[in-house]
Amino acid sequence: MKKILIAAAVVAAGAGGYWLSQDKPSSVSSQSDTVLASVPADTPLFSGQLKPFPIKSYVNSLSQSYKTAPAELFAELEQSDDARAKFLLSLSRSYMDSLQSGEQFIATFGLSEKIRSYFYTLGILPVVKFEVEKPQAIWTLLDKAELDSGYSHEIRTLKGQEYRVYTLSDIGEPDKLELLIAQKDGLLTVTLNSAFIDEPTLETALGVRPVAQSLADSGIIEQIIKTHGFSDEAIGYLNHQEIVKAITTKEGNQLAQQITAFSAQEGEDLLAEFRTPECHKEFSAITANWPRTVFGVNSVNIVDKQSSFDISTIVESKNQTLLNAFKKMRGFIPDYAKNPGDSVFSMGVGIELNQLVPSLTAVWDELLQPQYQCQVLQEFQQELSGQSPAMLGMFTGMANGVRGVSAALIDYKFTESSASEQGEPRLESIDAIVSLSADNPSMLFNMVKPFAPELANIQLPQDGSVIDLSHLLPLPPEYGIQPKMAVKGSHLVLFNGDKAEAIAEQLAAEPLTDNGLYNIALDYKKLFTPIVTLAEMTGEPLPEELSMMKDYDMQVKMGVDINEQGIVFDSYINNKVTPAEE
Template sequence: MKKILIAAAVVAVGAGGYWFNQQSEEGVSQSNEVLASVPADTPIFSGQLKPFPIKSYINSMSQSYKTYPKEMFAELEQSDDAKAKFFVSLSKAYMDSLDSGQKFVTTFGLADDIKSYFYTLGLLPVLKLDVQKPEAIWALLDKAEKDSGFSHQMKTLKGLSYRSYTLTDAGDAEPIELLVSQQNGLLTITLNASMLAEETLETALGINPVTPSLADSKVLQDIIKAHGFSNEAVGFVNHQELVKAITTQDGNLLARQVTAIFAQVGEDPLLELRTPECHSEFTAIAANWPRTVFGLNSVSIEDNESSLDFSTVIESKNQTFLNALKSMRGFIPEYVKNSRDTVFSMGLGIELNQLVPALTAVWDEMLQPQYQCQVLQEFQQEMSGQSPAMLGMFTGMANGVHGISAALIDYKFTEQAPGAQGEPSLESVDAIVSLSADNPSILFNMVKPFAPELANIKLPQDGSPIDLSHLLPLPPEYGISPKLALKGKHLVLYTGDKAEIVANKLADEKVDNNGLYSVYLDYSKVFAPIFSLAEMTGEPLPEEFSMMKDYNMQVQMGLDINDQGIVFDSYMNNKAAPGGE
């Protein structure tokens, strides 16, 4: 069943994905029928508010990303479960449609550019997206029914007809239905259960608008303005509404639905949280951490290439907490933070002098309130038995450190010379590791007593490298010749000419506090030498690995702190294989 769920999730993401996108205040404020049906206090929302070029996006994906192992659905296809076969049919149709952007939009009856929305009405998930040819959706579902023997019922609610698929087994006390409706070019996919009020279903199907709605409020505009997101899409998780659901029985729609479920079960596992004290104190915490929001910083979609730069922010109004975390920010060098020229790079920026004081400030802030809620009291008791001050024992020797980073810049294999014996070998490696500190030479001298082989090494202060090959007696055919050097405020260990260029640039790079963490990976550069090696040896690669041959994708992720909260940055770039649509 896991594969079915994964495939169904892929369908949802593919149809409604790209909820990260740009958005101007003007674009958000335009009231439309979808936002008018979304309550302003919805716990979860993500919306594509300007048309997204789904056809071009599919074309820009590498063929490897669109391919799936033939045996992926084999086990489920042999199942006697009609529901499983139904979702297998839909999932295969989705995977097969990824061959090209045109096939994708034709299969699902979409326009080349679409809007999509996902949100919840309490527990009830709702997915909506633009459809240009409704008949394509019905044909797709009809085929899945024919393939599986799983059928629907036609139902009507206030004049709106929709398909209902019962997901639970016959005789289950609480049947759950999958609903599919189309109206005025808008496809709606949602669920229904007997515990849900009819007016909730009416809202989900777009029959009745709500007040106040997201169309009425300025929630989306405020998010975009506060975080500088661009003007096509935005999303959020509302922590304050989630807290109401956990700590009250009827504080919002989600709370009422959860209470109804517990009533049917005959037990309320949230009872100890649903006290006046817990409600008041958790509400105060949620006011300091109101939402997690996400949106695009930039986007570029063409048939042969797509790029997305988006951020997720855990918002915080607790300046004591934020200031403590910001004081920990360290240095991440340019070759990690902004480079697109490496196979893999990673940087950890930590101001070690501030690590213990910052964590202590956070600790004290969490222990300071005198909570009456038993759950929070127990949490504080566990925290009070520990202290981050103990970390000082381990960080004291590394005072002045601002960060450590590493990168694999390039690597390649070579065939043996004609007549030579043996297998292809590693021809060259370009890699670098750097430690950034106020005085890296002092740190190096402090390490010497723990590494006797370094005892006689004296680092030139002019940045000249020392060859460490004698300390690492690697075979010459590996192409690794490690060198150690001081480059300004950086202690650098590297091998290879390309790495030496990066190391030399570090000498002029100013050490400032610019982040906490960054990692970058170029899939094409990872796999290209491996496929080259396979060709040299003649060894066949597993099918799963061969599927990655034209996988041309670059990914970068980062973690930082700003005045708005904790920020997770992500960048993705896809390139279609040459000769694709």
């Protein structure tokens, strides 16, 4: 049964992540106002699609590979005799079937073509709400799953609100766990119930009990949008301060009260070492400097054959000492390592090594400076004090002046050999580049030469001329690998292929600017198309994992940087329907 509950939790978490990933402040709609008025301002976690999201077009834009489940996905559920497992199996299959088209998806779940959705917690209690146009479709879907599984629900009423209850825990278990589903005023609500969730909390979850201090009145969402420049389509956040309050107090907020109630059931205070006056004061001071993790949409574009999302997650910080230290570590990432679609794969690490040790030392000093009285924090400082970043100086001294390292696989291609070579496939061409950006790349190369004898006789021209390194990698010419090296401006480049050489020439004009910490980009179509071609040449079947991904036409990018508001994690996803699927 535990595995079934874990599977259910994964599905729920995936649904929450899905609604979050779908997507200024002006104003929110009346529907959003209604929902936000039922969310307490002290909620630890909130994610809201505040403007209608084109769910029909989004499903249509997905590759067929997303819409096909691997055989083993439902294997364990299929083998189970538990009615709850069969119920989940039926719902999962209905979900996968509905993904065949946007029209089928919205018909299956009774949705309109554009919807709003919300995920938040009342303390620890998760609540999902989303708009439905045809409520009967949900009940029909659940009734079918009950018929397929033999699993059944009971109907309860709370303050006039009728809702379905599905028991998730085993019969006779003292710790009950129930799934609750209700519909009211065009909103579907999905939540849970357990022994330590009180009735007023359930009333709030079901929308029949108002909250004294709501998210709608708090100004939190508007403030997040204004501070970080997000679009007002979708916003979410994790409130560190409320979580710390729940951990370090017994009654400080709703989550604290629930943890206290759960501890009473267990017969011990599970957080006793944190719930001291000293820990509450000192952890609260820390989270005052690191109040929230916020996430929002910078841009979104969705049509039937393509969808793209540009999303940022920011760990907010008011600790300027740490932020300044992190900023000083930022280095250079070239253009070729930033843009998805330009290469099969690219990665860039921007790091100013001259500042690495001083910056990390400043971070360490800042963390060790407070004289904590909380035992948990004292133990943390004791462990930290035994690890000094100064030791890194021994390894970074020889790389003085380095500002970043980047690489990209730009293109590659397989072909069949001639008949005399038995028609075996081979690598026809490869375009790839690795670059080291530094204040003086030639000096760094000369410092490395004594440790690599094969480089001893190589003299790098300062005028940007290219050196052929084929003699260091004696491969047959038919492989198309002829590595070359050159100094292009402030960049030492090692490359192969004409496309890579063109990028190397462009690098010469790129000045060293501190523009980031880390970036990675991947084009799935460019990655898998040659692999599929290779499999066709050899006659070998593709593994199922690769076969599912061969039709992906998706580009992704992720990056890490520092700005005035905190630590920034950027992500970009672009998905297209392949011509064969149109």
